[in-house]
Amino acid sequence: MTAHGEGERDAAGQPANVPSGSPESIAVPAARERARAIPEAAVARLAVYLRVLSGLDERGTTTVSSEELAAFAGVNSAKLRKDLSYIGSYGTRGVGYEVSVLIGQIERTLGLTKKHRVAVVGIGNLGHALANYGGFLNRGFPVAALFDLDPDLLDVPVGGIPVSAVDDIVDVCRDREVTIGVIATPAEGAQEVCDRLVEGGVVCILNFAPVVLRVPEHVEVRKVDLAVEMQILSFHVARRNQEAAVVPGIAGGTDAGPPGDRVNGNGNSKSALERGDVDGMVVRP
Amino acid sequence: MTAHGEGERDAAGQPANVPSGSPESIAVPAARERARAIPEAAVARLAVYLRVLSGLDERGTTTVSSEELAAFAGVNSAKLRKDLSYIGSYGTRGVGYEVSVLIGQIERTLGLTKKHRVAVVGIGNLGHALANYGGFLNRGFPVAALFDLDPDLLDVPVGGIPVSAVDDIVDVCRDREVTIGVIATPAEGAQEVCDRLVEGGVVCILNFAPVVLRVPEHVEVRKVDLAVEMQILSFHVARRNQEAAVVPGIAGGTDAGPPGDRVNGNGNSKSALERGDVDGMVVRP
């Protein structure tokens, strides 16, 4: 879970203040420093805390201790406090944190005070799901444009927004000031789509296509790859089976399993949702 | 969790299977040790290498150097070599790696030689996308069951598999020997669904619902949270804007951008797809 997608070999990732003889190098503004200073891993968790806090807020809770909040978020309290310390000191010693204050500060830190217009490219099953998904995109991330190659989809409204042609990506994105692009196309088209999004002014891309995208330095890419997730799980199944085959007692695969529950702080993929649903359906067993 | 000092000493890449009939005393099987020893981050990248290798294989390439493969996968060659070293020594010094050998070894390591039956719970937009998504689930991960609460969906086939009731999760999963569960329900139902899946014998869960799941020790959970991904991107947009506001030259938001391209090795979310599409649509600009 590293952070940035470093360049290649040496290339000298000159992130912060590398005294490479630059002119006004040293005196970098505090705000920028602050933002840069927050570890990527912490940023991901802040989003989780935010979701939990929103839930508490709705339930009328006004104060939480680091211990409580940590439990809800599935991390330990020390980590939580350290994470929060990156954004400032907004707790009260001996008491805890005020929910509303924390929400505000995290939102500010994550840049959620500004709405980021989103474009979804590739209106297949997944793109459809994303476009319709009111619970997440519309919550601070309004979908401003949809694109697909299929002529049959042209102008068909999905989730209220008519589908545009991929050829118009650059113009439409510029027009509607899209800052975040979501690529839900097959692998083949992805790089091309990516290039156009970038040309259209998009600075961040969420990539669902199974390809490594090439982007200019100033563009941030995050990738979500379902196949990789599955394969990682597969690895764990295999590992488990190996262990089971060795440990005398539990040999079967589908036994009830040991006692103690484990809260899934979930190391890997970052995650959280500000609120709502993953989807438009209704499941409530 | 684990601490144990890994014994590097395995010069001769010793095949997976360990004579399990032997004394179950101290001697912890090498295979188990090996599997345990591979860092999670490396596992995720192995999946990426596998995808790239499959592509090379299809194109008829038989040999790659670490440098080439690394370039395709968006990582640096040292990391790639270290990752591959975790699974054994299958390269030839002075030459490189044989594609087919590497594919075989990675598949073995990831446990892809065995098919893992998958159940998808929550057949909304996202669940639909997952169920229909031939490119990823069917490739070594056959969808064996679908579940939803909605009575209207009952028995309706989606992607060829009829939807079952969530009440039947336990029985159906046991019956069809499902090992991996995918939760694509809203947050509310997720924990309940998770519990049932576990009861039904599922050992790995891919969770799209914005909740921290509680699971028994022996169950592995990975979470994919679109909202968190978006918020992380939002953070980067904000950071970028801050920088832009400070750096004299580039002040605008949507300028063409600096020169050098950056290959998106993409630290964060793991990813890769063994092959195919993210979705059923056709996009090819």
Place this chain on the structure above:
DNA sequence: TGCTGTGAACCGTTTCACAGCT
């Protein structure tokens, strides 16, 4: 000569433990 495999240095993240405030 050229490329792999890997010990060792390095660096970011997590955990610990306690000082400092309320």
Place this chain on the structure above:
DNA sequence: AGCTGTGAAACGGTTCACAGCA
């Protein structure tokens, strides 16, 4: 008395640089 905020230690993963082998 209790809980936050944070240096410092511990840990794990990444990068370096080179020994070892084809």
